Amino acid sequence: MTRAFTFPGQGSQAVGMGKELAEAFAPAREVFEEVNDALGQNLTKLMWEGPEDELTLTENAQPALMAVSVAAMKTLEAEGGFALADKASFVAGHSLGEYSALAAAGAFTIADTARLLKLRGQAMQRAVPVGEGAMAAMLGLDFDVAKEVAEEAAQGEVCQAANDNAPGQVVISGAKAAVERAAEIAKTKGAKRAMLLPVSAPFHCALMQPAADEMKAALAEVAMQAPAVPLVANVTASRVADAETIRNLLVEQVTGMVRWRESVLYMVEQGVTQLVEVGVGKVLTGMAKRIAKEAETAAVGTPADVETFLKTL
Template structure:
């Protein structure tokens, strides 16, 4: 069996994330402590107890999701003796999840990943004043139709495709007025559902350029090694291993389209037969079911799930 590891992105966070892992395994507690220390913040307390409004803030959600994924990885390695690199072929992460994937594959330290994601969240939030940008989900639309919708709706304002999630789900992002026009255009073109998303900034569009510049500067100061397994880039939708290329792509990713559907199709073409989603929630496993039913999706985030999955390896 050829296996790929998937790491969730924003939207998968929930109060209580990682708590059962921390209660059951010292390896998980060590990860959460490492992240808390790196950020000089009790992020783990916020993850376990909330409030949800604070956890949902981009600057908290991003490192929190990475921390939960890395807790799963460390428990698999230290408590169950799983060598992820030996048992898999590729890793991939959705947006911020790409940092989790790089961390899991030994390319980034946990402390550096936490600090980079904190900065990434803060920079994305600061890039556009609250209320000026928006994102919307087009359900029942493939990428080519979504691209027609945003082209028609732009009228000189920024609006573009942000996430091609697969299974007829495309997220668009940009200036609020342009996104609202795009919703009306989408409905006129017969898109099943088009709705605004409860997000605080328009991610993955040209309005995020200030955040991309901040990440370019921060990544320039960080040691990034070659990952143990190729990590699929959101920008190229194929496996990448060169540290310099990966850094450039992480910068481009801030303003670019998350090519998730194409990434999963690429993994299938490489012979991937199972994708294991390591971390909070089950979003990516659900998307895989819609993209290709032949690939087995497994969600591994809770102690029982981890134990059951480790026995199959």
């Protein structure tokens, strides 16, 4: 079996996330403590007790989701007695999950990843005043049609495909009025649903350029190693192993489209037969089943998941 570990993005967060892992496994506790120390913030208290609206803030949700993903991965390695590179051909992550993937693969330290994601969340929030941007999910439209809808709706404003998640599931992002126009146009093009998403900023579009500039400066200051296994990058949907190339792609990723559907297809074309989602929830597992029905899937985010998955190795 050829395996890839994948790491979820924003939207999967929930109060209580990671608590069972921390209670059951010392390696998970160590990851959470390292993240708290790096941020000078009791992030785990927020993760486990809420309030939910504070956890959902981008600057908290991003490092929190990474912490659970890396805690789960470190637990798998410790309990299973293996290193990630022994069991995977690739890592990949959805948007902020790309940072989780890189931390899990040793490209960044956990502390540096936590600080980068805190800044990334703050920079994305700063880039566009609240209420001026929006994102909408186009359900039931193929990517090419959704892209045409975004282009037609733009009318001189920013409106572009942000996430190509799975067949019939494309998210667009941009100026609020343009995204609202796109949602209406989508219905005339055969979309089953076109709905605005409850997000605080228009991620993965040109309006995020100020955040990309901030991340470029921050990433330039951070030490980086080649990952233990190649990353399948969001913006290229292909493998990359060189640290400096990855650094540049992480900057592009802020304004660029998350090519998740193509990334999964690429991994399967390269011989991957099992996609293992590591962290909170099963969003990527659901997408994988729609993109590549022939691939096996697994999700590891709780102590029970850890035990179940290790029995399959």
